Amino acid sequence: MRSSSDTEGTSETDNRNAKDAQSEVQLSRKRRVLRPLAPSTYLLRNAGKTIPLTAVIVLAVMLVSGIIAMIDSIPYSIRIVYRYAKEETGITPRGDPSLLPQLVSTIKEHSPVRIERIIICRASSAIVRSIVGKWPFVMLGLTQDDMRYYAARQGCGRVIGRYPNPGAPEAIVSRPVAKNLGLKIGSTVLKPDDIENYAPDKIKVVGIAETDRWFMIDSIEYQRDNYFPPVDDALIFAHNSVDQNKLDHWTVKKFKGQRPLVFAYFQIEQNTREMFATLYLILNVVISALALVITFMMGMLMNIYQSQRLVEFGLLQAIGYTKHQLLRRVLLESVSVIALGWLLGLILTFGLLNLASKVLMEPKAYSLDVFDVQAYCYTIPIPLSILIVATFTVILRFRKFDPVGVVERRLV
Amino acid sequence: MIRAEAASLAYLDQGRKVYACQEIDLGVQENEFLGILGPSGSGKSSLLYLLSGLKIPTSGDVLYNGASLTKMPEEERSRLRIGEFGFVFQQPYLLGYLTSLENVLVSKPGESRVDEAMELLDRLGLGHKTHRHPHELSGGERQRVCVARALLGFPKVVFADEPTAALDHSNGLSVVKLLNGMRANGSLVMVTHDPSMLEEADRIVRLADGRLLHSN
Numbered sequence: 001m002r003s004s005s006d007t008e009g010t011s012e013t014d015n016r017n018a019k020d021a022q023s024e025v026q027l028s029r030k031r032r033v034l035r036p037l038a039p040s041t042y043l044l045r046n047a048g049k050t051i052p053l054t055a056v057i058v059l060a061v062m063l064v065s066g067i068i069a070m071i072d073s074i075p076y077s078i079r080i081v082y083r084y085a086k087e088e089t090g091i092t093p094r095g096d097p098s099l100l101p102q103l104v105s106t107i108k109e110h111s112p113v114r115i116e117r118i119i120i121c122r123a124s125s126a127i128v129r130s131i132v133g134k135w136p137f138v139m140l141g142l143t144q145d146d147m148r149y150y151a152a153r154q155g156c157g158r159v160i161g162r163y164p165n166p167g168a169p170e171a172i173v174s175r176p177v178a179k180n181l182g183l184k185i186g187s188t189v190l191k192p193d194d195i196e197n198y199a200p201d202k203i204k205v206v207g208i209a210e211t212d213r214w215f216m217i218d219s220i221e222y223q224r225d226n227y228f229p230p231v232d233d234a235l236i237f238a239h240n241s242v243d244q245n246k247l248d249h250w251t252v253k254k255f256k257g258q259r260p261l262v263f264a265y266f267q268i269e270q271n272t273r274e275m276f277a278t279l280y281l282i283l284n285v286v287i288s289a290l291a292l293v294i295t296f297m298m299g300m301l302m303n304i305y306q307s308q309r310l311v312e313f314g315l316l317q318a319i320g321y322t323k324h325q326l327l328r329r330v331l332l333e334s335v336s337v338i339a340l341g342w343l344l345g346l347i348l349t350f351g352l353l354n355l356a357s358k359v360l361m362e363p364k365a366y367s368l369d370v371f372d373v374q375a376y377c378y379t380i381p382i383p384l385s386i387l388i389v390a391t392f393t394v395i396l397r398f399r400k401f402d403p404v405g406v407v408e409r410r411l412v
Numbered sequence: 413m414i415r416a417e418a419a420s421l422a423y424l425d426q427g428r429k430v431y432a433c434q435e436i437d438l439g440v441q442e443n444e445f446l447g448i449l450g451p452s453g454s455g456k457s458s459l460l461y462l463l464s465g466l467k468i469p470t471s472g473d474v475l476y477n478g479a480s481l482t483k484m485p486e487e488e489r490s491r492l493r494i495g496e497f498g499f500v501f502q503q504p505y506l507l508g509y510l511t512s513l514e515n516v517l518v519s520k521p522g523e524s525r526v527d528e529a530m531e532l533l534d535r536l537g538l539g540h541k542t543h544r545h546p547h548e549l550s551g552g553e554r555q556r557v558c559v560a561r562a563l564l565g566f567p568k569v570v571f572a573d574e575p576t577a578a579l580d581h582s583n584g585l586s587v588v589k590l591l592n593g594m595r596a597n598g599s600l601v602m603v604t605h606d607p608s609m610l611e612e613a614d615r616i617v618r619l620a621d622g623r624l625l626h627s628n
Binding site for chain 2: 320324
């Protein structure tokens, strides 16, 4: 027999349970009811399945866009490093100094555009660094007046330090060159014991030009006194970039097959494209193979996950959902996962490229285009092919699906 | 309301034609509790699938309010099932990622049914478990959620295929009583091998080897 205190205790417990139940009913009524068969409901409540699928797509997108962005950074670097050439048309008489006055007068007389300035210069070779090794660069020997014009033309608003004195073993370099070669005012940029960055004397940096263009300038007097052969070159400047481009094309055409050698920016772009055409072809094959592997893998994963949902599909079809409704639902889920993975992948890639650019590239003035549209476009086949495989798999699965087999437990 | 006219369901087993149901003539009346009784393998479930349009007879016909289910396109039969029928299967199949309330709503999707679903669950004694997931419920509770799912939207016919098979006797009996008590003006067609589950049935038909024996 239970004592009265036991009875009181039991009734207290019962009351408490009843109150708990009542409060849960009230809570239940207050809670928002999601649309049970909305794709978001399934995806959010099955994070264990959704996250791996999304993660595979994210990684694939990051991998593909990351590889392309890094590869693209090579031609991009070429365009950035030699960007100074966009402001000028260079011409050299190729070892015959007597030709230069004639060349200059031909250009002055026949140029299709108005010439702003012609600079007579000397050029010696130097080396800069890129993510794929050393690249040839030019140390321009200019007069005092031309130095200032040239720097201004290359967007230099401010010079830290000063311009080189006439005939002195001194140089001014732009900010990217200083970063790239680790130069400060007082550093040696060319020296006698350096075969790549050679000069008969130690050439000290006396100024750093604040611009994003790459250039190195010393005095024409120093180059004329110390370099062989004694051949001057000419830099021809048009008034604007459109005219400069016209002048570039005209000059190349005018002196084609003749002794003078013309340096034009469009040739750099053209050569870069040709140089990388084969690499991009190989890259296309590799990326296609990668997309194929990822698609195959995703197709298998989706197939496994859908197999695990046979009961769900069978039950829903048995109670009256049509195949089209189920197909549309599964496809919406697939599209959501794929789109989410792709977008996340793009966002993460953008973040990662920014980080790589800030931490690894910028300190050495290496170029990486974080807005590289081509890199992002290369990822488009990934979601598309996965979607095609997913659609195909789902259609195949639903085509001969028998819900009775599920509710009778023959298929589960 | 529903009429099976010489309905047969045959399938090929290793090249041999086997009948799950043969020449069945049977009617289901409005507001009727029809029990289909028979031993395992007698074709009860197959008959239920024929009557509910889940399967199409290989010969004969099944009519719903005069319309032939055999001639009806699959999509239309699906719409009929979701619009006018309710189903309770042997196993308490619920979607594991949905709550009890959401599982009920699955049968007639739409926010407007939330109150009705809550009320059904309340009446089935699950008012305090509407936001529990299936793994948090006992077998009996799961089957009661299935009953609520079948009854949502006041279906014209509820088909129950051995709804008590996965439950002990008392739980099974209570599920049947609930189904019968809450079907409003709808008919209930229930298949079972246990005669004690059909105590409240208006009519019982017996099946053996796919053939209808007699009714009482």
